[in-house]
Amino acid sequence: MANESDEQLHVSAPKTTSVGIPGVRHAMKDAFEEMGVARSASTLRKINQVGGFDCPGCAWPDPAPGERSHFEFCENGARAAAWEATRSRVDRAFFATHTIGQLREMSDHELELEGRLTEPMYLAAGAERYAPISWDAAIRLTADRLAVMDSPHRAAFYTSGRASNEAAFVYQLLARRLGTNNLPDCSNMCHESSGSALNETIGVGKGVVSLEDITDHAELIVIVGQNPGTNHPRMLSALESAKRRGARIVTVNPLPEAGLMRFKNPQKLRGIVGEGTTLTDRFVPVRLSGDLALFSGVNKALLEREDAQPGSVFDLDFIAAYCDGLEEVMVQWRDTEWSNIEALSGIARADIEAFADDVVAARSVVVCWAMGITQHRNAVATIREIVNFLLLRGNIGRPGAGPSPIRGHSNVQGDRTMGIWEKMPDDFLDRLRDEFDFEPPRQHGFDTVDTIRALRDGNIDVFFALGGNFVAATPDTALTAAAMEKCALTVHVATKLNRSHLHHGTEALLLPCLGRTERDVQAAGEQFVTVEDSMSMVQLSRGNLAPGSSELRSEVAIVCSLGRALFGDEMGWAEMASDYRVVRGHISHVVDGFDDFESRVAKPGGFMLPRGPYDGRVFRTATGKARFTVNLPDAPAVPEGYLLLQTMRSHDQFNTTVYGLDDRYRGITGGRHVVFVNAEDLAERSLADGDVVDLVSVWAGEERRLAGLRCVSYSTPRGCAATYFPEANVLVPLDSTALESNTPTSKSLVVRLERAGPRP
């Protein structure tokens, strides 16, 4: 992968306060540069407004319609919108003058900067350049290649979490009508661990908290493994509201992220002129992968207090009525030694007891988490232990309480609800069968990691991607890129050029689609789409900008035209494409909780999907009860001299899209090739801040290397380090995945630092 130049790299002290005026100024500057002033004004005004479009950034929920500010977006959301609505174009002239080889020399940042795709492009077998192709020919070619496969399981249909509900629904229908459940998605690398743990223990794979629980009710909010200042900035406003009514916040993170320490709200006068609001009351600098031990410790502390004074700590009525499994877990908590908990978590018992003090003082507790929890080998067990923690005090299914995995992509949760999952349950498939009169496949399909294995082994002929950047986002970049090139055909429905389009099959297609910000007009008139946020609110989204090119098609239209080319008119593909109400009609019959979809989603603010534990403490688990589970604290084995490395986002990126080279809050400007390391760990290796090292990861006797990173002496526990993805995906071994969820362990890689030679 071509690397960004780091000539301007500068490191200064990390910030202790987030947002304020600089954030807004950055957003406006980006918007104006990419879109121009008039286009910016009309775009930014519509973000997250009733009747406008859902921000293409993260999945943080919107306040109720009457409570939205005129600027219901953040710096990074504005940036995501601006990036999509840019005036730059990669047109046929660009492709005519750039070979694949030349494009590969460009960095991800440079590729994205080239702008929006404008028309379908085709790379013929053996050709060096993509060339224009008509829509009809592109769809025909895709259908032909799918039709000649020996088995439907030789195709894989990837989804990134920006696809609308309507696009996701017709997409999964297409794959299943073809005969496969090979529907890998970005969720496999994201909140799959949350889904696995929550399904098993509370019977629903989503969070069971609403925005008001955080803003109005929770007395204690625990934020674990999440950096909202960068990745969910609007969450900071909600936390600020919570603080102003007296809630406490405990932050568990190996890094003291500025966004969670102190916040200046750019939408409030006090945020502009004042000191800002202190958010975190207690900071728990856990070791990477140490959260399972930490929460076991808190639970042990709660148990010891309950033992000392029975009935004083546990919610015994709730436990008796709604839960099972507590007896076995108590045995395990009693057996676990404090010394073991301290060693694995890196947190002293006294600090764990202090955290437990906060917990017993609070009548209601919400736990929020994101990738700092889900991307470890023990991720599913950790989340189950968090559920144990909540169940002990009945902190679920009542105001201000519950588990709240904070989702990434703006519609990643909705895509799952629509059936984008390689192992959708039978009741969904039964309803799909009854609605469309065909027998969907029951054999589970490939998730993301299994898709890469299948690609590597030559078992996939056609790889189709509805958005995303598979090669850069997934583990083991070198292996994955080579694996992708074994396909007969790769097809990418995309808004912009990216790395995945350059590691193509024998033949390749780029199909340019409309983005969130753009008007979508079909035969039946102007359309809107729908999305679901992190808190299960379903709302409509309607773009207002003229499409970036007259040749762009909507994702729904692209998928339906492929369906029609493959299967003729049997399922009404043409009707679905011309009028999305037809798609929503099908959704209302097939997907739970969508009765009356069309009229309910038309209401300002949309509607909330049913979630058993939230609505009435109903737990659809194997036993019909919320389940306490035994989870033995553990941590990855780190040989002497090695460190655990997490790979995370800088402030200036959205996943694989690199907007700029700064990570403002962490004090980094002008470059991304840095590794954050504890000062004593540097000293122990005779290294100092500013030295340049290679990172070498080791796995099953193999080594992988990322060269030329500047060491940054940083506040993180001994033995831990951090660097940025997607660059660091070269270090992530394909087979190193979380137990049960199969999510790559991209937050706990065993690495060593090697002093690098002179910089190239």
Ligand SMILES: Nc1nc2c(c(=O)[nH]1)N[C@H]1C(S)=C(S)[C@@H](COP(=O)(O)OP(=O)(O)OC[C@H]3O[C@@H](n4cnc5c(=O)[nH]c(N)nc54)[C@H](O)[C@@H]3O)O[C@H]1N2
């Ligand atoms: N601007 C912007 N917004 C985004 C995205 C983006 O790239 N840019 N991406 C979107 C997506 S898809 C997602 S999934 C979310 C991601 O949102 P986050 O999960 O906030 O993203 P990361 O940068 O991966 O940050 C992980 C955080 O977890 C901490 N952490 C790492 N390991 C551990 C651990 O073992 N224990 C604990 N307690 N903490 C740990 C890290 O120090 C860091 O603060 O954001 C979404 N929103």
Ligand SMILES: Nc1nc2c(c(=O)[nH]1)N[C@H]1C(S)=C(S)[C@@H](COP(=O)(O)OP(=O)(O)OC[C@H]3O[C@@H](n4cnc5c(=O)[nH]c(N)nc54)[C@H](O)[C@@H]3O)O[C@H]1N2
């Ligand atoms: N090492 C490491 N790896 C990680 C992570 C990590 O923390 N560390 N995080 C993981 C996580 S949480 C996630 S979610 C994945 C993300 O994986 P992906 O979702 O695959 O990656 P993105 O970078 O979000 O995809 C960006 C591309 O989507 C396309 N795009 C943007 N908008 C649209 C649209 O409206 N329609 C269509 N069709 N295409 C569009 C553009 O071409 C853009 O280049 O990465 C994972 N990978």
Ligand SMILES: [Mo]
């Ligand atoms: Mo994600």
